[in-house]
Each structure stands twice: as structure tokens, then as C-alpha cells.
Amino acid sequence: MDWHQIFATRMDRMKASEIRELLKLLDQPDIISFAGGIPDPALFPTGAFQDALADALSPANASAALQYSVSEGYAPLRDWIVTQMEALDIPCTRENVLITSGSQQALDYLGKLLLSPGDTALVGWPTYLGALGAFNAYEPHYDRLAPRGNRSAADYAEAAHANGGRVKFAYASVDFANPTGETLDRASREGILTLADELDIAVIEDSAYQVLRYDGTPIPPMLALEIARKGSIENCRTLYCGSFSKSLAPGLRVGWICGASEVIGRLVLMKQAADLHSSTINQMAINTVARSVFADHTAGLRRTYAARRDAMLAALETHMPDGVTWTRPEGGMFVWITLPKHMDGADLLRTSLESQRVAFVPGQAFFADRSGANTLRLSFSLADDAKIEEGVRRLAAAIRAF
The missing domain is CATH 3.90.1150.10 (Aspartate Aminotransferase, domain 1)
Structure with a gap:
């Protein structure tokens, strides 16, 4: 055949x-x-995960650990993520957080949610190879994201229209980016937010390496900067993608998306259709280890x-x-x-x-x-x-x- x-x-x-x-x-x-x-x-x-998995499989917890669960994700883990987001000046609630099977699934879902064939995604030059792989399935065009305002919103919109679609989002790996190791300064982050407002598009903030700062001064996430502008996460267009892969264990495949509840609700429907929910026992183990040793x-x-x-x-x-x-x-x-x-x-x-x-x-x-x-x-x-x-x-x- x-x-x-x-x-x-x-x-x-x-x-x-x-x-x-x-x-x-x-x-x-x-x-x-x-x-x-x-x-x-x-x-x-490893030791912390051995203890966490043993606890998840104890008589008191095994039935929940091995059972189907809600698509949004394990509630105690989402609550812990909320505390971490608040520490980054991102006030939110459990309803603003969706657990995904690693941040790679988050990128795939956001590509599926936002891109129609022929639409344009603004990305770095270079950018994370996994993001291109996730977005490619939805048949976009790519344009070079210039975070310091080197191009006008009208220029981006005109180029996208010529390709038969419209600009849908700007994607940026903001801290110690894969592949360059570079960090977007505050002015560049603010510039992306301003461009996104002018184009009326989403911003995908990839923060997989956020906890791995060795020196220099931390810069607020773009979602925090946008909340400072607009007052509430519900008014924001930035979607923050986080991961436990670089901080705790990549093999358990646990990541998350934090954003406006309207968008999270649509992503929950996508999660239900794709894989129902991320592994319950993995989420329980991550929650226990994160709370004890993170x-x-x-x-x-x-x-x-x-x-x-x-x-x-x-x-x-x-x-x-x-x-x-x-x-x-x-x-x-x-x-x-x-x-x-x-x-x-x-x-x-x-x-x-x-x-x-x-x-x-x-x-x-x-x-x-x-x-x-x-x-x-x-x-x-x-x-x-x-x-x-x-x-x-x-x-x-x-x-x-x-």
C-alpha cells in the first residue's frame, strides 16, 4: 500500500x-x-521520588493514583504551582493552570488552538527546535520576531496577509533560551507585549529554564509584566508554559500552562480529546517532591x-x-x-x-x-x-x- x-x-x-x-x-x-x-x-x-511513589501507592492513595483523573490536573499540584506563580508576581488561581504532559505538549496544544493553515507565527531566529516541531503540524508560516520594535505591527500584518492568513502569536523562550542561552531583557519583553497588543495576538512565553539562573538580575516574566499593565491575568494575552523537566525529572512528563481561564477552558477540552489527563501518579509524585525538596x-x-x-x-x-x-x-x-x-x-x-x-x-x-x-x-x-x-x-x- x-x-x-x-x-x-x-x-x-x-x-x-x-x-x-x-x-x-x-x-x-x-x-x-x-x-x-x-x-x-x-x-x-531519586530518593525523594522513591518515597513519593511509595506514598502514592500506599493503601490510602493507590486508588486515586491509579485511577482516571480530571483533565485540568491534580488539584494539589495546581495549587502548588499557583504559589510559585505568585512568587513571580503572577497572581492566579487553580482555574488558571492546566497540567500538561511536559511543556512540549503545551506547545502542541497552543499550536492546535491558535493556528489555522497559512497563519503566521512570530518566532526567534534561531528558536527552540521543539517549538518549530510542535507548530509545524498546523501548517503555519513563520516570521522573524524582532522584540525591540524594529518592525511595525503593520509590516507583520501585511506579510501575514500576503501568505493567506494572519499573525496569531509571538513565541519566545525568555530566560537562557534553547538554543542560544540568551535572555530577553526587560525592554524586549515589553516590546513583545506592545507588539502583541497592536496585532491583537497571543504571546507564548516558554519558561522551561526559569529556575536555572546562575548570576545576573532576574527579569520579571512577560506574564507578570502584562499583569502589571492590565491588572489581572484574565485581561492578559500571555500564556506561560512551565515545566518540571529541567528542575525535577523529565521522564515523568509534567508541565503546565498558566493563563486566562477562558483559554485554559478551551485547552481542557483539547486535553480531554487528546489523552483525557496527564498521568495521575506522576502528578502526585511531582507534587510531593516539589513540596518537600524543590x-x-x-x-x-x-x-x-x-x-x-x-x-x-x-x-x-x-x-x-x-x-x-x-x-x-x-x-x-x-x-x-x-x-x-x-x-x-x-x-x-x-x-x-x-x-x-x-x-x-x-x-x-x-x-x-x-x-x-x-x-x-x-x-x-x-x-x-x-x-x-x-x-x-x-x-x-x-x-x-x-
């Missing part, structure tokens, strides 16, 4: 994740990998990852040849490398794997138009100081040879 003839047209937009493919390299012991932007499993609060655990993560970031920046300073530049993130898991213009990151990866046994992610995958060939992403989250030093030294040798 020729399956392709009956596939939906959206399948032509859905490609294999280049990062997922590169993660297979982690099984090769001689590879030094800076590819996967994933937490170090040695840092998971502050101390994330403080430990910040100390460890900050040291690894410093080791990578020092190694880059020592080994990289002239003409190579990089970002200096205040948090997160990534450093973004820009090579001389004539170099291609994908070609360099092949050379690096063959001659130096070092892996990274070519930057082109993070651009909606597949530009940025002379860029690459390095992650420092999984490697210790010695591997970072050796891996960067080898990568620099590959760049010189290339």
Missing part, C-alpha cells in the same frame, strides 16, 4: 528531530557529547550547572581559534557558537565525529528558514569539568582542521 497518498498534508511538515537522533550517540562510550540539552540523571532527587534541590542544580558553564566558557576562551564567537549565558544549559561565515555546522559535525569523537547540534535546525548554517549549539549539562575541557579542545582542533 502507498501510505503517502493518504497521509495528511501536515505530515510533509513533520521531520525527525535532529537532536533526538544525536542523542543515540550517548550510548557510544568514546563520544564526548555536547549535543543533548538534557539534565544530568546523577542529579535527579527549593533546596534547585539550589543544588544551580551550583553544579553554573560550575559546568564556567568550565565551558573558560575552555572556549582557551582553545577556540580567532573568528569563532559564543554567547555567555547567565543560566540554563547552552552556549551558542557562531563560526566564520564560510563554515557549515553540519559538515563540521561529520568531521568532528570522525576525527575527534565530539558531538554537538548544528545550528541550522533551530532556524525556521534553515539559515544559520555557520552556527552550533553546545550543552554543558551532562559533562564534568574534565570532559568539557577535553571536548572543547578537540572541537577547536576540528574547527582549525576544517
Whole structure:
């Protein structure tokens, strides 16, 4: 049977994740990998989760833990998230929070909710590859989000109309972004909010790395800035996407969306149709662990990852040849490398794997138009100081040879 003839047209937009493919390299012991932007499993609060899961499966709790649950999510966990949002100057209630199966599902749901084929999504250049993968299924066009007002709302609207749709949202990874490690300053956040008001569009704020700040001054989330402008979350167009994947455990797949209750209500209907609800026992375990160890655990993560970031920046300073530049993130898991213009990151990866046994992610995958060939992403989250030093030294040798 020729399956392709009956596939939906959206399948032509859905490609294999280049990062997922590169993660297979982690099984090769001689590879030094800076590819996967994933937490170090040695840092998971394993003991706390063992206790939490045992409690969830106790006679008092097992019937609830193993049963169907409400689509909105486990109420005690939503209540804990409310306290965390309030600490970020985002006053809200349980009705403003939907639990999702990781923030990746949140992005998929928001793409499904907001995009019709031919509509335009404003994204960074580069932007999170997983966001492009989530949005691609809904057949949008992409336009470059200029957060400092370099383009007018009329320019964006005209370009979207020429493509047969309208602008629907601006997507931004605001703190220590994947892939660049950069943070949007306050003026840029305010600029996106102003543009969104002028275009009458939604704002999707991806805050997966918000708790991983190592230095510098915290900047209020865009949702907090918009509430300060408009008085209530119910008057806001910003939808905040959070996750426990980088702070506690990615394998449990627990994230959330915080926004106006009208939007949350529509997303609940979507959740009911898609998977009924996220895993109850996983939500119960996350709730117990978050309430018991979250502050101390994330403080430990910040100390460890900050040291690894410093080791990578020092190694880059020592080994990289002239003409190579990089970002200096205040948090997160990534450093973004820009090579001389004539170099291609994908070609360099092949050379690096063959001659130096070092892996990274070519930057082109993070651009909606597949530009940025002379860029690459390095992650420092999984490697210790010695591997970072050796891996960067080898990568620099590959760049010189290339």
C-alpha cells in the first residue's frame, strides 16, 4: 500500500528531530557529547521520588493514583504551582493552570488552538527546535520576531496577509533560551507585549529554564509584566508554559500552562480529546517532591550547572581559534557558537565525529528558514569539568582542521 497518498498534508511538515537522533550517540562510550540539552540523571532527587511513589501507592492513595483523573490536573499540584506563580508576581488561581504532559505538549496544544493553515507565527531566529516541531503540524508560516520594535505591527500584518492568513502569536523562550542561552531583557519583553497588543495576538512565553539562573538580575516574566499593565491575568494575552523537566525529572512528563481561564477552558477540552489527563501518579509524585525538596534541590542544580558553564566558557576562551564567537549565558544549559561565515555546522559535525569523537547540534535546525548554517549549539549539562575541557579542545582542533 502507498501510505503517502493518504497521509495528511501536515505530515510533509513533520521531520525527525535532529537532536533526538544525536542523542543515540550517548550510548557510544568514546563520544564526548555536547549535543543533548538534557539534565544530568546523577542529579535527579531519586530518593525523594522513591518515597513519593511509595506514598502514592500506599493503601490510602493507590486508588486515586491509579485511577482516571480530571483533565485540568491534580488539584494539589495546581495549587502548588499557583504559589510559585505568585512568587513571580503572577497572581492566579487553580482555574488558571492546566497540567500538561511536559511543556512540549503545551506547545502542541497552543499550536492546535491558535493556528489555522497559512497563519503566521512570530518566532526567534534561531528558536527552540521543539517549538518549530510542535507548530509545524498546523501548517503555519513563520516570521522573524524582532522584540525591540524594529518592525511595525503593520509590516507583520501585511506579510501575514500576503501568505493567506494572519499573525496569531509571538513565541519566545525568555530566560537562557534553547538554543542560544540568551535572555530577553526587560525592554524586549515589553516590546513583545506592545507588539502583541497592536496585532491583537497571543504571546507564548516558554519558561522551561526559569529556575536555572546562575548570576545576573532576574527579569520579571512577560506574564507578570502584562499583569502589571492590565491588572489581572484574565485581561492578559500571555500564556506561560512551565515545566518540571529541567528542575525535577523529565521522564515523568509534567508541565503546565498558566493563563486566562477562558483559554485554559478551551485547552481542557483539547486535553480531554487528546489523552483525557496527564498521568495521575506522576502528578502526585511531582507534587510531593516539589513540596518537600524543590527549593533546596534547585539550589543544588544551580551550583553544579553554573560550575559546568564556567568550565565551558573558560575552555572556549582557551582553545577556540580567532573568528569563532559564543554567547555567555547567565543560566540554563547552552552556549551558542557562531563560526566564520564560510563554515557549515553540519559538515563540521561529520568531521568532528570522525576525527575527534565530539558531538554537538548544528545550528541550522533551530532556524525556521534553515539559515544559520555557520552556527552550533553546545550543552554543558551532562559533562564534568574534565570532559568539557577535553571536548572543547578537540572541537577547536576540528574547527582549525576544517
